[in-house]
Amino acid sequence: MSSCIERPRTTCSLGGALSTISALPGVIPISHTTSGCAGNLSGTTAFNSGYCGSNYCSGQSVPVSNFNESNVVFGGAGRLREELISTFELIDGKLYIVLTGCMSEIIADDVQGVVSEFQNEGKPLIYVNTPSFEGDAFEGYELVLDKIINDQLPVSSRKDKSIINVFGIVPQFDPFFRGDLGEIKRILERLGLRVNTLFTNDQTYKNLTDVPKAGLNILLSPVYGVDLLKKFEKRHGTPFITEDLPVGAIQTEAFIRHVAKALDIDSATVNRVIKEEKRDYYAYLERAADLISDSEFKYYADVVGNATGTLSYARFLRDELGFVVENSVITDFLPKKKEKILKGYLEGKDIPGNLSFETDTYQVTKLLKNAMGQPNGDFYIDLHTPRFVFGSTFEKDYAVKNALPYLAISYPVYDRTILSKGYAGFRGGLQLMEDILCVLVAGR
């Protein structure tokens, strides 16, 4: 119904911008909003992403202009100016970014004017319009990176084909962002590439400024970052390829071959890396087979999550564990343009189970219930069980009520903690398998 959402799995663009900036080394956000916007958003997204938590200058440390009623009436430019002066006195950063919210956008505060005063003094300050009523958290991710990369960073005349940027994974809203990007980086490095992930713990501010030097951008989402990388290509001349988030051995092998092809990496290296990785991977699976096969760990599966990961998880379950995937539910709230991009991308793609687009948790639950069926009093009834639910913690109620095994894999995740873990790549595939098996043997 219109754009209303029950139990949103996203926030306004300000929320996504704050999450993104928190993961960028050396970048300081200044929220030109009420005190509550920044506090609630960054506090809760940190909670909802497997207790990712706050770091350097995020969470309750984010500088805010503390917009109040008199600012709504008379404008908040003065307050913002004062806040910025204090921020430069107090906070040590490489780049400072002013973000806006509903109130500063509705009253059309002159943020640009204030920011340019500081820029004239040579301060590393920019601003990004993140009106809460235009675009959601994933949009916030793109807005921030677009401003930095496509507006601020100078064009690099020399491209280095061995430098790769990875985009499309949104900090916190993809709760495994650190582990996933870390594994992607590890794999690409094995191919002799240097990788800017921007968001893993090894990254420094220099990785961000080096982004224009890259020879290729890899986009790991079918929808988030498409506009960003099109503009990137136009401004910096770096092409991009869109890849599904690779989960497990089969998908990661395909991923490596695609990247190698795009970069003309010699096939000997590629084959060697794949062979070594697979040997390691299947040695684990070889032993796990006793448990999996003896216990008949085969399930009908529902996968609920965002456009970036859902289908990859579903394919992994289907292709590597032999699960029968019945529902792939994509929960994103997509504006028309993005919906078109996503649907265009998915056309002709391999889709496990029935693909649905649904933002409301209650409606998602209905989809899952219908696929499982329910007892109707007949002696013989083909209930689609045993069944495993993969979703966000919002799906937990349904799983618990129906005594189904369940694992949180998509935002919001608040019934488990996620530190270095990821589900992408070879190691991620093993970790996902391990977590699934953990759920199934936990009651023993």
Added chain:
Amino acid sequence: MKNYDQNEPLVRDIRLSAADSFYGKGCDLLKCAEGGCLCNKNRSFWQANSCQLSLSLMMASTIENAAIIIHSPVGCGVNMSTLYSNVTGGRNKRGLGQNNLVWLSTNMQKVDIINGGEKKLRELIRYTDREYRPELIFVVAACAPSIIGDDVDDIVNSEKENIAADLAAIHCPGFKSRVVASAYDSFYHALIRHLKFEPEPYIDYNPDNYANPYNGDQTALYRYNKARTVNLFNATSMNPDDENEIVRLLQALDLNVQIYTEYSSRDKLRFISEASLNISMCDVHDDYILKYLEEKYGIPYVIQGMPLGKKAIREWLLKIAGFFGKEKDAEKICDYEEKRLDEALKPFLKTIRGKRVIMGGGVVRIAEEARMLKELGMDIITIRPYHYDNEAGGVYSEVAEEFPDTPVAVSTQVFELINQLKKYKPDIVVEHAGKHGWISKCGIPSVNLFSQARPFFGYAGEYAFIKNLAFHLQNNSYAKNLSKNVRLPYHKNWYEKDPYSYIKD
């Protein structure tokens, strides 16, 4: 009655005098508040905190079988997931069964900001009623609809007849108030304006039955029961263990206890007028609704600090006992309880005595806890209430007396706290949830001033608090190690400056 008839409640900044910035000595705060200089204080640097919307949601989310509609862009109410899991925990501990709470966002888009979001809100109210069949729908109005002038109250009033559920509007735009505590008033205002506080004929009693207590043979018994029934207000900072402890003390005075308004239902709320005394657990929580109940139903109320620490518990219990002529019983109970508590606390005293503490959090609680810890021989080096309003005056006159020279700062701000921690290196910190990660990053152990984990009120609470404090004074390796390996965002020279140098007049 004027205030209560308004569509929107006045925020505390206007209704009371409220402040979020101050630094001085224990004896100065009250003076500054009474002299009026407190309201003009501000900061030239602010960090993120919370807003009245998030606290309003905290209270609304506990109401049974409710649906919450957040009328705003999609970011507001993001903390509902946290609240949902808290409420599930709270319900489990109270034996209340499944949590049926749902929440929805009108997810205002640009077009709604330009054309108004009223139609969308109306549709969502009807949809929510139809699809989820809640008993009660809260419509929570955030900043955006308030700025563009959506008439939420009119929609709520006119939609009441179109839907099966009860409907209430909570007005809590964050920009309107500098103090989060305004949310208590916003929430209570919604209950007062939109819900019933009296038993209904044919639902709660049968007026045709001669045994009807309101008008029949049972009237004398009814009056007797009502005369010894009290309402306990548990707004946001009372966990199930606290409720048990307080009910235990009040039952010892032979009183019946009804607990409101958290974890109440629409049906339970109708009995809120069926008591002879209303008891608040905190000076800054409930005055709005208690004054209303006094005006409307003639029920007197007790607002007497928080029962934290022997001294305050005695003051609190005596005040209540006074209404029923049971002071002697109360004295006896306190004597007995204090004696056995003192005995139980003995083993912990040598661990905590003389330890230096920085304390921050809710304005009344933190003062009461400081009094409690001081009495047990701890050295309080700063008290940091999160806000101040005149309702806290009673407790802070005690603070002025007991801590005349102790620094007091009205502050929620992390940068000020970190500066103090680095400068004064306290042995332990008592703080609100949300701060402990930062405190650990400074290498200092800390405990919650309140949590869901154990009792805080009453004698059981004091025992649990001290036991926990002593426990956290053992083995600080985690924080120490963390602090050595984590960088904080402040320039070095910040630590050379006065922690409160960004407060201005």
